[in-house]
Amino acid sequence: MPPKSILILEDEFALRRLMKLMLQREGFEVLDAANGQEALDLIALHGLPNLALVDLMMPVMNGEEFIHAVKANGWDLPAIFVSASPEAQEVCAQLGLTCVKKPYDFSVLLTAIRAELEAGSVIA
Amino acid sequence: MYHPPDEPDHSSARRWLFVVAASLALAVLVVLPWVGFQRLSAANRQTHDLTLVLAATNYASSSITGAISGPVRSFELSGRETDYQQMIEATEMSEDALYWLEDAYQAAERVGLADEVDAYLESSYEFLLQLEIRANAVRKGADPEKAPNAGAYFAARRAHLRDQDYLNARIVELGGELDEERTRAMRTAWVLLLASVFVAVGCFVLIAVTETKRNRRQMLVAETRVAVAERSAQQRAEMVNLASHELRNPLAVMSLAAQMLQGTAASGGDPLLEQAANDAYAAARRAEALVAELLDLSRLDANKLKLVIHPVPLDLVLGEAVSLTVHHLGERPVAVTGATETAVMADPGRLGIILRNLVDNAFKYSPPGSEVAINVTRANSTLEVQVRDQGPGIPIADRERVFERFERLSATQHVGGIGIGLHLSRELARRMGGELSVAPSNSGTCMRLVLPQASRLPEAA
Numbered sequence: 001m002p003p004k005s006i007l008i009l010e011d012e013f014a015l016r017r018l019m020k021l022m023l024q025r026e027g028f029e030v031l032d033a034a035n036g037q038e039a040l041d042l043i044a045l046h047g048l049p050n051l052a053l054v055d056l057m058m059p060v061m062n063g064e065e066f067i068h069a070v071k072a073n074g075w076d077l078p079a080i081f082v083s084a085s086p087e088a089q090e091v092c093a094q095l096g097l098t099c100v101k102k103p104y105d106f107s108v109l110l111t112a113i114r115a116e117l118e119a120g121s122v123i124a
Numbered sequence: 125m126y127h128p129p130d131e132p133d134h135s136s137a138r139r140w141l142f143v144v145a146a147s148l149a150l151a152v153l154v155v156l157p158w159v160g161f162q163r164l165s166a167a168n169r170q171t172h173d174l175t176l177v178l179a180a181t182n183y184a185s186s187s188i189t190g191a192i193s194g195p196v197r198s199f200e201l202s203g204r205e206t207d208y209q210q211m212i213e214a215t216e217m218s219e220d221a222l223y224w225l226e227d228a229y230q231a232a233e234r235v236g237l238a239d240e241v242d243a244y245l246e247s248s249y250e251f252l253l254q255l256e257i258r259a260n261a262v263r264k265g266a267d268p269e270k271a272p273n274a275g276a277y278f279a280a281r282r283a284h285l286r287d288q289d290y291l292n293a294r295i296v297e298l299g300g301e302l303d304e305e306r307t308r309a310m311r312t313a314w315v316l317l318l319a320s321v322f323v324a325v326g327c328f329v330l331i332a333v334t335e336t337k338r339n340r341r342q343m344l345v346a347e348t349r350v351a352v353a354e355r356s357a358q359q360r361a362e363m364v365n366l367a368s369h370e371l372r373n374p375l376a377v378m379s380l381a382a383q384m385l386q387g388t389a390a391s392g393g394d395p396l397l398e399q400a401a402n403d404a405y406a407a408a409r410r411a412e413a414l415v416a417e418l419l420d421l422s423r424l425d426a427n428k429l430k431l432v433i434h435p436v437p438l439d440l441v442l443g444e445a446v447s448l449t450v451h452h453l454g455e456r457p458v459a460v461t462g463a464t465e466t467a468v469m470a471d472p473g474r475l476g477i478i479l480r481n482l483v484d485n486a487f488k489y490s491p492p493g494s495e496v497a498i499n500v501t502r503a504n505s506t507l508e509v510q511v512r513d514q515g516p517g518i519p520i521a522d523r524e525r526v527f528e529r530f531e532r533l534s535a536t537q538h539v540g541g542i543g544i545g546l547h548l549s550r551e552l553a554r555r556m557g558g559e560l561s562v563a564p565s566n567s568g569t570c571m572r573l574v575l576p577q578a579s580r581l582p583e584a585a
Binding site: 015 | 371379
């Protein structure tokens with residue numbers, strides 16, 4: 001069975017790199033983007049991943065705008081918000097998505113990822 | 125940042141000014157009309173006096189004229205004794221009439237007719253005297269036209285008539301003058317009354333306008349200050365949001381990196397590396413907790429603190445608080461007793477802040493290695509968490525002061541911390557429908573946290 005793919009949207013380079021390493025260690029295929037626009041470009045190039053880990057505050061295109069773009073394209077893409085922003089909880093609630101607050105326990109994030117992949121929570 | 129200047133405090137001077145202006149207005153309102161109506165009153169009094177003089181003069185004149193044209197003429201023609209007696213009566217009545225005029229003399233003086241009345245009286249008495257002399261001569265059989273005092277009689281009669289005419293003319297003239305004076309006085313009185321009303325109203329309007337302008341200015345200053353304060357609070361809130369994001373990202377890197385190291389060290393069997401990774405992870409968690417506290421404090425100030433309250437298992441949050449404190453401040457006995465497996469209605473992150481602060485303080489303000497006791501009791505619809513240490517305790521006088529922001533008791537200045545933990549913890553407890561206080565204790569410090577009990581435990585994730 002091919003490994004599940006995860007797309008990381010995170011503007012903090014060190015964090016993006018660490019998340020990628022740790023997720024790869026857990027057996028995931030990982031793509032990463034520094035903002036929503038890059039993520040859309042990667043999707044166009046490689047196709048939809050199994051899950052997106054989305055930071056809220058990013059330059060060029062932030063997390064909320066990325067989610068709206070996904071909706072507008074009618075894509076079936078489970079997503080988890082991973083954010084330090086105080087507004088993240090509200091945005092998650094409005095969009096009906098799971099939210100993991102930074103800084104987080106990696107195990108907590110992993111649990112949320114596995115739960116989303118199983119449930120297939122979709123951006124409706 | 126612009127701060128509108130304070131208005132100098134002239135409230136005392138303004139009060140005095142108001143009192144003086146009000147007094148002046150009242151004085152003008154009273155004095156001016158009084159002056160006006162006094163003049164009118166004087167004119168009225170003079171008119172009354174003149175009327176008196178006129179009446180007395182008319183009475184005297186008519187008596188004398190009546191006497192001459194009636195009884196005197198009759199007697200002079202008839203010479204009869206009865207006519208003589210009637211003439212005497214008439215002259216006596218005339219004299220009585222002159223006495224009336226004498227009685228009105230003071231009134232005549234007041235209206236400036238004293239000389240005229242004097243002259244008329246003198247000439248009238250003289251005329252009556254000559255009339256009597258002439259009448260006596262006629263009584264003795266003399267011809268009236270050839271009476272011994274004929275010359276004096278006619279002279280006295282001319283003088284009397286002259287003085288009577290002059291007095292009457294003066295009375296008429298004076299009457300006209302007094303009428304004009306009364307009219308003028310009335311007009312002046314009304315003008316002064318209206319003027320006083322205008323002045324008084326003007327004073328009050330001036331005061332009212334001045335006060336209104338001042339109040340408007342003060343309102344404008346206050347509104348500007350409010351706007352500045354709101355803008356400042358907004359800017360602070362925006363800065364807080366930015367700081368939150370900027371601080372938490374590096375902390376997230378440190379935390380993840382430490383977790384990665386923990387995994388690597390554990391699988392590599394290197395206890396020293398594992399301990400270092402554990403310490404780094406705990407430090408990152410602790411830094412994140414402090415950032416969360418500072419951000420909550422800022423949100424509190426900006427009135428933008430939002431809590432998400434739901435059933436929270438107390439034991440999990442309490443366990444994490446104790447674990448973080450032990451990692452940071454070292455191992456020591458911590459006895460947790462009571463109904464810990466209960467849920468409270470709370471915001472989980474903020475409950476963690478409160479419990480961590482209480483446990484932290486218990487560790488910091490008691491001798492190293494001394495036991496910290498945590499007891500949980502149920503009471504009706506609330507849950508009470510007591511955290512007790514074996515330190516020096518908090519003096520009764522300081523038990524409320526410790527909850528003030530940045531307040532550090534002098535006995536604890538040497539202990540690390542910036543003095544926001546208890547202040548923030550109490551605010552958070554209150555916003556979750558609970559309370560935080562210093563409980564009475566015979567020894568050490570006992571902090572009491574009360575929170576609403578949840579009716580059920582939350583569902584497992």
